[in-house]
Amino acid sequence: MDTKLKLIIQIPCFNEAETLAVALAELPRHVEGFDKTEWLIIDDGSKDDTVEVAKACGVDHIIKHTHNQGLAKAFMTGLDACLKAGADVIINTDADNQYNAADIPNLVKPILSGDAEFVIGERPIQAIEHFSPIKKFLQKLGSTVVRMASKTNIPDAPSGFRAITRNVAQRLVVFSAYTYTLETIIQAGQQNIAIVSVPVGVNDDLRPSRLVKSITSYVKRSIATIFRIFIIYRPFRFFGIMGTLLFSLGFIISARFLYFYFNGNGSGHIQSLILAAVLLGMGFQTILIAFIADLLAANRKLLEDIRYKTNVQFYNSKDEDNQ
Template sequence: MKLIIQIACFNEEEALPETLKALPSELEGIDEIEVLVINDGSTDNTLKVAKEHGVDHIISFKKNQGLARSFMAGVNACLKYGADIIVNTDADNQYNAEDIPKLIRPILEGKADMVIGSRPISRIKGFSLVKKILQKTGSWLVRRVSRTNIPDAPSGFRAISQNSALKLNVFNAFTYTHETIIQAGLKNMAVVSVPVRVNPTRRPSRLFKSMPSYIIRSFIAILRMLVVYRPFRFFLTLGLIFFMAGFVFGVRYLYFMIIGSGAGHIQSVILAGVLIGIGFQMTLVAFIADLLGVNRKLMEEIQYRLRKMELNKKDIDQKKNQKGDTELFSDF
């Protein structure tokens, strides 16, 4: 059983040594532990620090790609290097590495495909009241969409089985945290949560420049996820809202027409017609989006099968090479 711990870094030369030092060198149930660092276009000495500390694998981008793309690049690399379990953590040492055994245990026991480390949000001193509310609101929305019971959806401290990693795709450039949970939930993966500890916050988050920026980008990200993963419900709900609004204005006009004042409220008829027309169009869009969603699922299944075939081919080639080496040694 091989575990690879991946760490995405952007200008983390100061925090990275402490983060690497805290990682476990051996774990019960794990035969081999490796570390993968994703250098996401750092302009400081992050790459040099990673090399000096002898990490097993390094992916280095010349330009910053963002957290989501770095995460997927790491996942794909971990699969390439033969990981049976992938643990994702942050380079700023925010998460307590001593909790990694808790993260991987449900996967080792066959009880989960993905495990999310749940932070004690209400007790984290570095989080403002607004951020705590947003974290809980975002997690609630993700639970609703994904049909999972994850209390801390934005947590980046997570473990993923090999088979689950093969099924993941991230389309959002902002962050991977919400989308991967939604994908896992809608693909009937077993997603569980375990409580984890956090270390004191050393610096403000680099994921967003300000709280208004975080709110806007998080809202857009969740809205896009609703459109992509629940298109029929999303557009049908919009259609019904417009239908109901049009119906209300239509009833309003009928009321005034019955009492003899209809001529002065012709604008209600016009507005009712426009709203009902938009509602009808939204309903049509809901059915079209549902068909596109089916096509997306088929493409994801094809991608999963291709990834699985590539992984199996590498395993077969590796076994052949090992067999050839044994035969050569015996002949010698």
């Protein structure tokens, strides 16, 4: 790649005044392979002194939301701002200093070598003491689901420490209001974007996770996210499996009724006949929905291509204006 490149490190922030200075103090001002390294924070409606801390620490770009819109929206706002600022590579990290900033050169190395366009920092999940067993299990489960849906091999899908190229940033779009981590990997896999992971270190816990307010809440949101992933990105498989199961169950029950009917005991199993008819009907309708959902998914991919081409034209014109 060209050695004259701009790297922007973005940090989504929501009431991070207590930890932001610590995280920024660890960030590099120069990364080998890049002509410029800049910092950008997205203030997601903070009520504390997050912006003042950022200014005092010399942050180059500060983007503000008038009210809290969630991590996923803040991430996308950051990508848009980084693209407008002319970033060739964007790194996303957290304001709580969870990730070891010394690993940033390793994070961008596959991009600079041309081996990947999307790099995920893989944390040593099992060795992180402040992660509960349930959280570790859900992290592993979420990564497994993402690998199935995206056909990638990313062991730590929920990791927010990642580097992406300008091309990838122009392609990504997040539907979830909760988090961006899983969806973006799936999109990369579906669009045949070269994605890899590299081992990264983590620092001591400075504050409780904002996403994991309670184990119950985390479990509910994780399950909902996993189902949503399959419905959006693997609709034919999701509805096809559901429809096949319902239809098969109805077929088995109907076969059972016919067995009794031909043996002269059909009058005592009318309930089975009704249940079989309902299940067969539901199964058939669900399979039809699978085909309709597959057509919608194909339409979504076309819209993503249109959005990408529009973004390329828009951001390229911005770059020309800034020159």
